[in-house]
Amino acid sequence: MSARDRILARLRQRTDGQLVPPPSDFSVMTGRAWTPSERLARFEQLMTTAHARVVHTSMDAWTSALREVLHETGVKRLALGRDHEVARQAREALSGSDIALVDADRAVESWQAELFHRVDAGLTSCRGAIAETGSLWLWPTPDEPRLLSLVPPLHLAILDAATLEDTFFEVVERHGWTERMPGNALLISGPSKTADIAQVLAYGVHGPRDLVVLVRH
Amino acid sequence: MSVETYTPQRFHEQAHDALGNAQIRDNFRSAMDGLMAKRQESFAQWDLPRLRELGASIRQRALASLPDLLEQLETRCEANGIHVHWAEDSEQACRLIRELCQSRNAQSVIKGKSMVSEEMHLNEHLEEAGISSLESDLGEYLLQLNEQTPSHIIMPAIHLNADQIADILHDKTGIERTEDVDLMTGAARQQLRERFMQADVGISGVNFAVAETGTLCLVENEGNGRMTTGVPPVHIAVTGIEKVVEQLRDVPPLYALLTRSATGQQATTYLNMISGPRGDAEHDGPSEVHLVLVDNGRSTIYQDDQLVDTLRCIRCGACMNHCPVYTRVGGHSYGTTYPGPIGSILMPHLQGLEATRELPSASSLCGACGEVCPVKIPIPDLLVRLRQEAVGEGRGNVAGAGVKRRRSEVAAWKGWQWLATHPAAWRGATALAGPLRGLTPSRLGPWTEHRSAPKPAPRTLHAMLKRRHRGGTSS
Amino acid sequence: MDAIKCYPPKPAKVYFYGTCLIDVLYPEAGMDAIRLLEREGIEVVFPDDQTCCGQPAYTSGYQTEARAVAEAQLELFPEPWPIVVPSGSCGGMMRTHYPSLFTGTPSEARARELAGRVFELTEFLVHVCHLRLEDKGAPQVVAMHTSCSARREMGLADTGPALLTQLSSVELVEQARATECCGFGGTFAVRHGEVSGAMVEDKRRAIEATGAECFVTSDCGCLMNIDGRLERCGSAVRGEHIASYLWRRSA
Numbered sequence: 022m023s024a025r026d027r028i029l030a031r032l033r034q035r036t037d038g039q040l041v042p043p044p045s046d047f048s049v050m051t052g053r054a055w056t057p058s059e060r061l062a063r064f065e066q067l068m069t070t071a072h073a074r075v076v077h078t079s080m081d082a083w084t085s086a087l088r089e090v091l092h093e094t095g096v097k098r099l100a101l102g103r104d105h106e107v108a109r110q111a112r113e114a115l116s117g118s119d120i121a122l123v124d125a126d127r128a129v130e131s132w133q134a135e136l137f138h139r140v141d142a143g144l145t146s147c148r149g150a151i152a153e154t155g156s157l158w159l160w161p162t163p164d165e166p167r168l169l170s171l172v173p174p175l176h177l178a179i180l181d182a183a184t185l186e187d188t189f190f191e192v193v194e195r196h197g198w199t200e201r202m203p204g205n206a207l208l209i210s211g212p213s214k215t216a217d218i219a220q221v222l223a224y225g226v227h228g229p230r231d232l233v234v235l236v237r238h
Numbered sequence: 239m240s241v242e243t244y245t246p247q248r249f250h251e252q253a254h255d256a257l258g259n260a261q262i263r264d265n266f267r268s269a270m271d272g273l274m275a276k277r278q279e280s281f282a283q284w285d286l287p288r289l290r291e292l293g294a295s296i297r298q299r300a301l302a303s304l305p306d307l308l309e310q311l312e313t314r315c316e317a318n319g320i321h322v323h324w325a326e327d328s329e330q331a332c333r334l335i336r337e338l339c340q341s342r343n344a345q346s347v348i349k350g351k352s353m354v355s356e357e358m359h360l361n362e363h364l365e366e367a368g369i370s371s372l373e374s375d376l377g378e379y380l381l382q383l384n385e386q387t388p389s390h391i392i393m394p395a396i397h398l399n400a401d402q403i404a405d406i407l408h409d410k411t412g413i414e415r416t417e418d419v420d421l422m423t424g425a426a427r428q429q430l431r432e433r434f435m436q437a438d439v440g441i442s443g444v445n446f447a448v449a450e451t452g453t454l455c456l457v458e459n460e461g462n463g464r465m466t467t468g469v470p471p472v473h474i475a476v477t478g479i480e481k482v483v484e485q486l487r488d489v490p491p492l493y494a495l496l497t498r499s500a501t502g503q504q505a506t507t508y509l510n511m512i513s514g515p516r517g518d519a520e521h522d523g524p525s526e527v528h529l530v531l532v533d534n535g536r537s538t539i540y541q542d543d544q545l546v547d548t549l550r551c552i553r554c555g556a557c558m559n560h561c562p563v564y565t566r567v568g569g570h571s572y573g574t575t576y577p578g579p580i581g582s583i584l585m586p587h588l589q590g591l592e593a594t595r596e597l598p599s600a601s602s603l604c605g606a607c608g609e610v611c612p613v614k615i616p617i618p619d620l621l622v623r624l625r626q627e628a629v630g631e632g633r634g635n636v637a638g639a640g641v642k643r644r645r646s647e648v649a650a651w652k653g654w655q656w657l658a659t660h661p662a663a664w665r666g667a668t669a670l671a672g673p674l675r676g677l678t679p680s681r682l683g684p685w686t687e688h689r690s691a692p693k694p695a696p697r698t699l700h701a702m703l704k705r706r707h708r709g710g711t712s713s
Numbered sequence: 714m715d716a717i718k719c720y721p722p723k724p725a726k727v728y729f730y731g732t733c734l735i736d737v738l739y740p741e742a743g744m745d746a747i748r749l750l751e752r753e754g755i756e757v758v759f760p761d762d763q764t765c766c767g768q769p770a771y772t773s774g775y776q777t778e779a780r781a782v783a784e785a786q787l788e789l790f791p792e793p794w795p796i797v798v799p800s801g802s803c804g805g806m807m808r809t810h811y812p813s814l815f816t817g818t819p820s821e822a823r824a825r826e827l828a829g830r831v832f833e834l835t836e837f838l839v840h841v842c843h844l845r846l847e848d849k850g851a852p853q854v855v856a857m858h859t860s861c862s863a864r865r866e867m868g869l870a871d872t873g874p875a876l877l878t879q880l881s882s883v884e885l886v887e888q889a890r891a892t893e894c895c896g897f898g899g900t901f902a903v904r905h906g907e908v909s910g911a912m913v914e915d916k917r918r919a920i921e922a923t924g925a926e927c928f929v930t931s932d933c934g935c936l937m938n939i940d941g942r943l944e945r946c947g948s949a950v951r952g953e954h955i956a957s958y959l960w961r962r963s964a
Contacts, residue, residue, distance in 0.1 A: 025312075025324035028479065028533045032305035036541040036635070042302035045295040049288040050491055067504055129522035137431055154494075154505035166522040167468045171461055190490035199486045202451045204318075204517050205468075208509040213461035215423060216501075217377035217393065219400040220269055223423035226376055227430065228461025228507075250907075257911050271890075562894045566911045600905055602898025602912070603772055605865035619813075625774030632774075642774075651770055655778040659785045661762035668737050684906020688913060689941030692738050699731045699740035703747075703759050 050190035053153065060152040060185055061236070067155025071211030072224055073232040083179065083237045084114035090233055091120055091142070094175055100125045100136065101144040102164035107179045111144055125169045136168065142175035143229075149184035150234075151192060156208040157234065158192060167205050176212070176229040182238045244387070244573035246585065249596035252571040262397055262568045269396050273559040276502025277610070284494075293495045294614035296488045297550035300480075304540065307449040307482045308531065314452025318514040320527045331532045332363035335441065335474055338528060339369050342472055344438035348430075350466035351375040351458070352443030353391055353553060354478050354532055357575045357588065360441070371441070374430050374462040376423065383410040389569030391576060392500050392555040397568055430462070440466035440524065444477035445552070446492055447529070450485045454529065456510040457496060459503075464510050473515070473524040479531050480540075480549040492552055495612035499554040535588045542635055544623055548583050550613040555580075557607035557617060563600055572597065579607035583620040591628050591638030598624035665700050672696045720840040721795065726756045727837075728789070728796045732803045733765040734933035735954075742933065742954030746799040746834050749960055753842045757797075760789035768806040771814065773900050780814050787811075787823050795841065796827070799834040799956055800932050801863025807831045809866050833863055834956060835872040835931050848880040850962040856886050856925035857955070858916070858939060860932035861894050873931050873955055880962050888919035897938040913942045921950055929955040 022030070055063065065075045078086035091099065099115070100123040102108035112122060123132075123140055145165045149158045157178050161167040170176050186192050189208065193199070198206070213228030224230050244252055256262045281289075300307060312322040323338075325331035339347060347369055349355065361382070364371040373382045377395035381388060384406045388394030395403070400417050408415040413425045434440075442463055446455040454475050456463045467473045483489065489511075497503045516523035539545050558564040558578025569577035574585040574594065582597040591598075598621050601607075607617040626632035629647070630640030657664050671694035682691050697705075727750060735743040747757045766786060771779035786807075790796055798804040808831040815824035838844040857877060863869045870892075877885045896902065896912025903909075916939055920928050927950060930936050940952035 023324070024326045024330060024533075028324055028326060028531075028537055029305045029308065031533075031537040032308070032479075032540055037543040037546075040298070040302035040543075040546065042299035043295045045292055045299060045488075046288065047292060047487065047491070049285050049292055050494075071507070125521075127521055133435060137435055151505075156505050156509075161520075161523075163517075163519040163521055166520065167464075168522045171464050171468065188490065189493065190487065193486055193490060199451055202453055202486070202511070202513045204512070204514040204520065204523060206453075206511040206513070207464075208505065209507065210505040211507050213459070214507055215376045215460050217375070217380065217395050217460075218403050218419045218422055219398075220272065220393070220396070221400070221419040223419050226423050226427055226460045226462070227374070227465050250905075253905070253908055257907055562896070562912055563905070563908055566908055599901065600908070602861070602894045602896060602901045602909070604861035604894035604898065606861070606892075606894070609865050622772060622774065625772070626776050627774075629774040631776050648775075651773070651775045651778045654770065655781050658764040658767070658782040661764055661785075664764045665761075668733075671737050684903050684909075685941075686945075687906055688910030688945065689938065690944040692937045692941060694737050695740045697740060699736045699743040699759075700761065702740050702744055704761075 047190065050188060053187040055152060055187055060187060061182060063152045064150060064155050064185055068211065068234060071155060072214065073211045073234060075234045075236060077236050077238060080237050083235055084110055086235055087111060087177070088114065088118070090177065090235070094142070094231070094233070096120060096141040096175065098123055098139060098141050099144055100140045100142070100169060100173060102126050102169070104164045105146050107146040108144065108164065125166055126164050129166065129168060136172050140173045142177055143169040143173040144177045144179070145170050147178050147180045147184070149186060149192060150180050151187070151189050151208070152185055153188045154208070154210055156189065156210040159207040159209060160203045161205050161207065170207070170209060171228045174225060174229055175231045175233065178209070178232065178234045180234050180236050182236050244570045246573040246589065246594045246597055248573060249571060249600060252573060253567040256567045256571045261399060263566065265397055265399065266565050266568045269393065270559050270565045273501065277499060277556060277559070280498040280502040280504060289491065289495060290612055290614050292491045293612050294550065296483060296492060297552070297613045300483045300488070301540070301546060301549055303484070304479070304482065307484055308479060310449040311447055311452060311482050314449065315529055318452045320452060320514060320529050323528060323530045325530060325532045327534050328358040328532070331358050331476065331530055331534070332360055334530060335360065335476065336364060336367050336369065338472070338474060339364065339439050340367070342438060344369060344472070346433070346437050347371040347439045347441055348433055348437035348466055348470060349373050350440070350442035350456070350463040351378055352441065352476055353575065354443060355441065355476055356388065357534065358532065372433050374434070374466055376426055376460060379426060379430065380406055383407070387570070389577065390555060390558065391553055397570065434465045434469045437470040439472045439474060440470040441474045441476060442466050444475050444481055445496065446489055447477060447482045448486050448489060449482050451513060453486065453511050453513045455489055456512070457493065457506050458510070459507040461508060464508055467510065467512055468523055471524055472526045472528070474528045474530060476530040476532060478536055479533050480536050496552050496554050499556040499610065499612040539587045542633065545587070545620070545636070547615050548587070548620060550615050551580055551584070552613060554612055556610045556612065560606040560610050562602065562604060562606065579617045579621070583617055583624060586624050586636055586638070591624070591636055591641045595628055595638070595642050598628060665698070668698045669701055672698065723753065723842055724755065724795055726758055726792070726794045728794050729757045729759045730763055730766070730796055730798045730803065731759065732798065732800045732933065734937065735799060738937065739933050739954055742799060742957050745954070745960035746797070746956035748964070749838065749844070749956060750797065753844065755842070758794070763789055766803040766806045768803060769899055771806065771810060776814070783811060783814055784820055787820055787827055790827060793830070795837065796831045797834055797837045798831060799954065801833050801860045801867050801869060802932050802934055804831055804833040805862035805866030833867055833869055833872070833931065835876055836867065836869050839872045839875050844876065846876065846879040846959060846963045848882050848962050849964070850880070850882055852882045852884070853927070854884045854886055854923070854925050855958070856888050856920050856923050856928040858891070858895060858920070858928060858930040858935055860930060860935045863931055864892065873929070876955070876959055877929070883962065886923040886925050888923050890919060895935045895939050897934045899934065902938060913938050917942045917946060917948065921948060925950060928952045929958045931955045
């Protein structure tokens with residue numbers, strides 16, 4: 022018998038017999054009943070507390086807001102995708118500027134050192150966000166790979182206000198995550214942080230030191 | 239690698255040292271005070287009893303069909319391209335992981351935080367095989383540099399002060415000495431980034447493994463977990479078999495309970511849900527993902543209707559944060575991978591009661607642990623159960639059962655039982671306590687080290703009421 | 714406690730379970746508890762054959778011995794009257810642990826029935842007697858330590874303070890970390906004497922730091938522990954059972 026079979030056999034031949042599962046009442050996870058403005062306020066408050074910055078902009082003017090943020094943060098080299106509407110508009114708005122656009126949609130092996138050492142910021146879209154916890158919801162794609170939101174010192178996330186929902190539970194349920202889980206699904210609730218040294222909060226321990234969320238209304 | 243050794247057998251000596259160490263006392267007290275306050279605040283808007291009830295039911299439901307869920311997890315993971323391996327004990331698990339590394343000519347492993355790998359002593363095993371294994375969680379990294387073990391499951395380096403960490407980083411990595419936390423963190427970032435890029439294999443733990451979708455959930459703040467599982471070409475996730483949950487919808491409640499119970503956060507910085515290796519079209523992520531399911535005593539705990547509750551644990555650390563004993567003696571005193579109340583109910587199964595005999599009694603049964611446990615593990619009842627097992631009064635299905643049975647102690651309890659079931663004799667004996675109170679020794683072992691000896695009253699309540707009754711007053 | 718307890722109307726008679734610590738060390742506290750109940754017009758019946766609830770053996774792992782002793786107590790309360798216990802610890806043992814201790818034995822039903830009419834003293838005074846107290850004492854600052862079993866096993870964090878705050882000249886102050894264990898824990902105080910000693914020392918400091926002139930508690934284990942520490946340190950602050958304090962102030 023294999024280790025697998027022996028473990029499963031021990032679990033199946035349980036001395037005290039079959040356990041009876043209790044019912045689960047999930048209602049505590051729903052019914053927040055926040056208005057859109059309450060939802061947004063909560064999201065912003067939690068994000069800000071977590072040391073992230075929230076910038077409000079419009080669907081039309083967001084690329085100017087992006088340019089401003091890039092200017093303020095001194096970003097010279099921005100990694101981004103190509104196909105997503107966010108990446109397309111950003112590329113269009115930034116072409117001809119002094120900011121170098123670094124393609125993120127290529128095998129990481131071909132540019133790993135560049136990604137780790139010579140990129141100032143990564144730009145991604147977001148599938149949505151969660152008000153209760155102040156979290157962004159990202160499903161990395163070939164266009165916006167897993168490490169784009171992690172390795173550069175600044176993560177710029179473009180969020181549509183309309184995609185903000187109340188709770189993680191509702192996001193999982195309403196968007197049918199169960200049927201379509203990607204290879205990697207992420208919730209991001211601030212920049213990388215640690216309190217492992219004397220309980221003092223320090224940011225950017227492994228991932229981004231800064232997270233800026235541009236909320237498009 | 240020589241790691242500073244603490245053992246559960248030496249609990250008393252280790253606790254004695256900790257109690258006399260002002261830094262340990264201050265660090266744990268202030269950290270635990272902060273964590274308790276933050277936890278309470280973070281649940282303020284929740285119907286916590288109902289949320290805990292839900293959390294408990296999710297874990298109980300998972301355990302009720304554990305073998306089926308493990309098989310489903312395996313099937314779903316394999317369908318997603320995640321290879322699943324099974325290990326009956328630490329040794330098998332270590333060997334399996336070492337062989338996976340060796341077959342890929344791995345020289346260098348980078349690790350995310352994983353308590354089960356601590357339980358298995360995986361680092362030592364890999365080092366012996368000539369494979370370097372580096373912890374990447376900042377606290378764990380510092381401890382590895384300092385050749386120490388974690389003193390808390392969530393805040394592993396809580397026993398160290400900034401000046402000690404400054405020394406460690408300066409002495410072991412050669413950076414200029416600084417006590418500035420941002421500079422120290424920045425230095426560690428630089429050092430570890432290189433190692434992430436060079437690592438052949440990343441090894442992580444798992445917080446929840448979802449059977450329904452074949453998804454591995456990792457909860458973290460630092461991002462080292464995402465680095466570990468995203469940068470090296472091979473990712474090996476290692477987890478205890480009890481970490482499985484049935485459905486994806488079970489994850490949000492457990493995540494809500496875990497982050498708030500652990501550190502009082504509404505959410506950690508990252509919830510990283512992995513359901514497969516790099517896809518055909520993808521440009522990053524590991525090309526191979528392995529899941530190692532470790533039993534290591536869990537299937538034995540599983541057999542018993544009471545003890546099985548131990549396996550509900552989601553490793554939040556709230557029981558230790560709220561434990562008045564842990565707060566005073568710190569994590570190292572326990573001498574086990576998992577310290578505090580959860581360690582005292584788990585370690586006897588992993589190491590046997592012979593080695594861990596002091597742990598179940600190292601609690602005043604104040605109930606603070608059970609009160610805060612997010613999945614409602616009745617920790618005090620389990621401590622009592624293990625005390626029974628230790629003195630040979632339980633069901634005898636814990637390794638080392640009966641190890642604390644002493645003929646003299648049994649005789650003393652039998653004598654007490656006889657007296658307490660013979661009321662006239664009891665009244666006679668207790669009535670003597672008062673008149674003989676002058677003979678009460680002023681020193682009663684450990685009690686009078688710290689307190690005055692209690693003095694029997696001149697007359698017992700029984701005697702006072704009898705006298706009152708005779709005097710004609712109603713009673 | 715998860716379930717909300719339904720309290721009966723004030724009865725004509727109650728049983729009083731004195732507990733072994735009160736019997737031998739603090740009998741006046743037992744007498745004062747009885748006096749408080751009698752003043753409410755309740756006849757108090759003290760079964761003479763009571764000894765110990767069995768908890769010391771139970772928490773030490775000697776379940777067989779604990780069950781034998783508990784079994785003897787089960788026989789003492791034949792009438793359906795409430796059983797009042799001036800201790801959260803013994804009360805918790807009888808209410809919470811008796812049912813599980815007798816599960817699967819012929820006494821199970823009797824243990825459950827008994828558990829259902831066990832009340833801790835302050836709980837009974839507040840929720841059943843709806844006690845109103847008239848304070849006849851001088852102004853005093855007092856701290857209260859609620860035992861962990863009263864607080865967590867029986868869910869009675871509020872009943873002691875509810876009684877003390879009725880005393881008009883008494884200022885009830887709360888010590889830092891009021892919910893933390895004093896370090897007694899029965900045999901824990903002996904088996905892990907050093908850790909227990911560190912815990913009771915912290916409790917002493919917390920109580921003294923409030924400026925309280927005295928402290929009260931509803932459990933004699935905690936009383937013996939904390940008061941023993943205060944006495945050992947030569948403190949001016951001393952402790953007593955809440956029953957004695959309430960009786961003295963209102964008699």
